[in-house]
Amino acid sequence: xxxxxxxxxxxxxxxxxxxxxxxxxxxxxxxxxxxxxxxxxxxxxxxxxxxxxxxxxxxxxxxxxxxxxxxxxxxxxxxxxxxxxxxxxxxxxxxxxxxxxxxxxxxxxxxxxxxxxxxxxxxxxxxxxxxxxxxxxxxxxxxxxxxxxxxxxxxxxxxxxxxxxxxxxxxxxxxxxxx
Amino acid sequence: xxxxxxxxxxxxxxxxxxxxxxxxxxxxxxxxxxxxxxxxxxxxxxxxxxxxxxxxxxxxxxxxxxxxxxxxxxxxxxxxxxxxxxxxxxxxxxxxxxxxxxxxxxxxxxxxxxxxxxxxxxxxxxxxxxxxxxxxxxxxxxxxxxxxxxxxxxxxxxxxxxxxxxxxxxxxxxxxxxxxxxxxxxxxxxxxxxxxxxxxxxxxxxxxxxxxxxxxxxxxxxxxxxxxxxxxxxxxxxxxxxxxxxxxxxxxxxxxxxxxxxxxxxxxxxxxxxxxxxxxxxxxxxxxxxxxxxxxxxxxxxxxxxxxxxxxxxxxxxxxxxxxxxxxxxxxxxxxxxxxxxxxxxxxxxxxxxxxxxxxxxxxxxxxxxxxxxxxxxxxxxxxxxxxxxxxxxxxxxxxxxxxxxxxxxxxxxxxxxxxxxxxxxxxxxxxxxxxxxxxxxxxxxxxxxxxxxxxxxxxxxxxxxxxxxxxxxxxxxxxxxxxxxxxxxxxxxxxxxxxxxxxxxxxxxxxxxxxxxxxxxxxxxxxxxxxxxxxxxxxxxxxxxxxxxxxxxxxxxxxxxxxxxxxxxxxxxxxxxxxxxxxxxxxxxxxxxxxxxxxxxxxxxxxxxxxxxxxxxxxxxxxxxxxxxxxxxxxxxxxxxxxxxxxxxxxxxxxxxxx
Numbered sequence: 043x044x045x046x047x048x049x050x051x052x053x054x055x056x057x058x059x060x061x062x063x064x065x066x067x068x069x070x071x072x073x074x075x076x077x078x079x080x081x082x083x084x085x086x087x088x089x090x091x092x093x094x095x096x097x098x099x100x101x102x103x104x105x106x107x108x109x110x111x112x113x114x115x116x117x118x119x120x121x122x123x124x125x126x127x128x129x130x131x132x133x134x135x136x137x138x139x140x141x142x143x144x145x146x147x148x149x150x151x152x153x154x155x156x157x158x159x160x161x162x163x164x165x166x167x168x169x170x171x172x173x174x175x176x177x178x179x180x181x182x183x184x185x186x187x188x189x190x191x192x193x194x195x196x197x198x199x200x201x202x203x204x205x206x207x208x209x210x211x212x213x214x215x216x217x218x219x220x221x
Numbered sequence: 222x223x224x225x226x227x228x229x230x231x232x233x234x235x236x237x238x239x240x241x242x243x244x245x246x247x248x249x250x251x252x253x254x255x256x257x258x259x260x261x262x263x264x265x266x267x268x269x270x271x272x273x274x275x276x277x278x279x280x281x282x283x284x285x286x287x288x289x290x291x292x293x294x295x296x297x298x299x300x301x302x303x304x305x306x307x308x309x310x311x312x313x314x315x316x317x318x319x320x321x322x323x324x325x326x327x328x329x330x331x332x333x334x335x336x337x338x339x340x341x342x343x344x345x346x347x348x349x350x351x352x353x354x355x356x357x358x359x360x361x362x363x364x365x366x367x368x369x370x371x372x373x374x375x376x377x378x379x380x381x382x383x384x385x386x387x388x389x390x391x392x393x394x395x396x397x398x399x400x401x402x403x404x405x406x407x408x409x410x411x412x413x414x415x416x417x418x419x420x421x422x423x424x425x426x427x428x429x430x431x432x433x434x435x436x437x438x439x440x441x442x443x444x445x446x447x448x449x450x451x452x453x454x455x456x457x458x459x460x461x462x463x464x465x466x467x468x469x470x471x472x473x474x475x476x477x478x479x480x481x482x483x484x485x486x487x488x489x490x491x492x493x494x495x496x497x498x499x500x501x502x503x504x505x506x507x508x509x510x511x512x513x514x515x516x517x518x519x520x521x522x523x524x525x526x527x528x529x530x531x532x533x534x535x536x537x538x539x540x541x542x543x544x545x546x547x548x549x550x551x552x553x554x555x556x557x558x559x560x561x562x563x564x565x566x567x568x569x570x571x572x573x574x575x576x577x578x579x580x581x582x583x584x585x586x587x588x589x590x591x592x593x594x595x596x597x598x599x600x601x602x603x604x605x606x607x608x609x610x611x612x613x614x615x616x617x618x619x620x621x622x623x624x625x626x627x628x629x630x631x632x633x634x635x636x637x638x639x640x641x642x643x644x645x646x647x648x649x650x651x652x653x654x655x656x657x658x659x660x661x662x663x664x665x666x667x668x669x670x671x672x673x674x675x676x677x678x679x680x681x682x683x684x685x686x687x688x689x690x691x692x693x694x695x696x697x698x699x700x701x702x703x704x705x706x707x708x709x710x711x712x713x714x715x716x717x718x719x720x721x722x723x724x725x726x727x728x729x730x731x732x733x734x735x736x737x738x739x740x741x742x743x744x745x746x747x748x749x750x751x752x753x754x755x756x757x758x759x760x761x762x763x764x765x766x767x768x769x770x771x772x773x774x775x776x777x778x779x780x781x782x783x784x785x786x787x788x789x790x791x792x793x794x795x796x797x798x799x800x801x802x803x804x805x806x807x808x809x810x811x812x813x814x815x816x817x818x819x820x821x822x823x824x825x826x827x828x829x830x831x832x833x834x835x836x837x838x839x840x841x842x843x844x845x846x847x848x849x850x851x852x853x854x855x856x857x858x859x860x861x862x863x864x865x866x867x868x869x870x871x872x873x874x875x876x877x878x879x880x881x
Contacts, residue, residue, distance in 0.1 A: 052548040066533040154829040
């Protein structure tokens, strides 16, 4: 064994240390979206329940809404789901994107756990989610009255981080009132 | 005053630890025996003050002293007293204090049980442990002081302990896990001592082995307690999620397992010395890395403590000094301890080397998967999460190869082995396991899948060849029973450990493939049939608890039409923390669990209910009990308590080698 090979563990560790140091200043929860302040990407997808076709135009409805990417295979979505149901009961408009999922399982999920969505589109191929730059579920976008993406939230919405999102929504709603 | 006493005791412990880190090393450098001998009493003093400090924090919790910020944030006057005690380690500051107290306990144990060690070795090892202690106490005192007061506006009541943690599993899981993490500091300290002194012989390996094995036992128990807790407390019926923090505990376990095996080679054959040192450093480094990952907020995890970049930076600095320093020391000093033992390519040594390579590769893969989100963020500005499919894809094949070779490594002889002879020893086991693998799904009769055939065959291969090995080794001239009595506890420890691996593997295989999950909507009176059981839903009623209100469902279970039991799953609403918790009710059994959890209330009296039938799920944890028992048995071996002076001849070593 060459003498220098003994230094390999040390060198690898130094690199790891650099990575970890850098990691301290990255926020894993903060995800900037390329779509911020841009129109919601175009799509034409059937809804989960009725199969009726929806497009991005549906979002330009003069209301601030949440667009939530979910799937039955996603454990965090299961955690998030009851809170979404609660929000929907409070009158928050939520639209679902059912991401790479089986229809039967998704319908059963909504049946069993409650359906917080105005409607859910069936993004079986994941094309819309791809356009949205979704990296994992759940992910939620705040879309304004004109169908523009205003905010992206990664991970489940919970009672802990909801106030933050609520503030953004309230501001958007107010700015409409003024303009 | 009590919190101030605790704070002061912690500062005194820090002073003693600093002395413990310096004085013995000065002693070894200058050859002053008196200074070296100071290591032991200093470690006792440190431990005593740490206990006082820990007791002070515990008393503050029990007395509901909400003027202490940590108590106010993690307790509540309504909290049952056992949870007030466990709340001491329920969050960052207190769990760090627990970490340090346990380090003090291990240091104390080393100073008590290692009287036979040469003075300078003990002095160096205790000094190294003192240094680690200093680092973590500084971290606690400067960034995470659990004794900090909120004055003058003392809250009238506390914010309550996270309901997830109000549970028996969480009372015992962290202490066990930390005992394992911190326990690896002993092997680490011995390794550093060996590097410093340049002496590494069979006696060194013999001192390190029981400590390493004990730490591994605690870690094994800690991890499986965590898995068991997740299973019954999180309400999804899952038992392992490849969550970053779970991985953080699994990484040192994998390397620790490799270390145990490589220490065996170092003790018996004097080989792998430099590799063993490296593994000892790795095992503890990964424990530290785990601590960093959990407490710095670098990764997203369900377990992560509240993150704070200052804390992260401090631990990172500790990490770099401790790990970087020791790896540098290793690079400079390792050539001094190079082994001269030679062995043939087909021998027990090679198979154990293969075991080490597989475990380390597995560990590296898991580490990569765990850190990859960070790498992607750093280099590609991408946010991704690495899920179970990645881990399973690598983990399952690597572990399968490992299990295939467990038996061969066990049977093979030191130095040189004839493969044909190994074949003769093992073919009956191979035959039995292949046949059993193919037959098992037929007997069990749910579904015939190759995963089941493969998993069952592999597990029975380990079990049958282990049994065969016991038979072959015991069946000597003096008869089978006498032969069994002759075999050493350390050999039986190994047997139990390997059986444990197989038992866990059976559990994983069957529960992953044959679980029957019914997530259904039930109204009172509705009936579900699953795996021969009939479940009748009797509705949900409100039941008050000490600090929560529960919706308690009642589900009567009938086995073949006869009343069997009633399960009461709960959905608890914790008043102070404003939190919902799912409390599954489980009817456990050796061959199957009936798992019932309440989902969400639906319209009317209907509820979403999860009714799962989980075959062999207990085997997961049963296997780890086997492994832990095996470790304890191995540590109980008499030879670790013999005077180390007597040098075994090569011949005696070889003879003993055949049994371990």
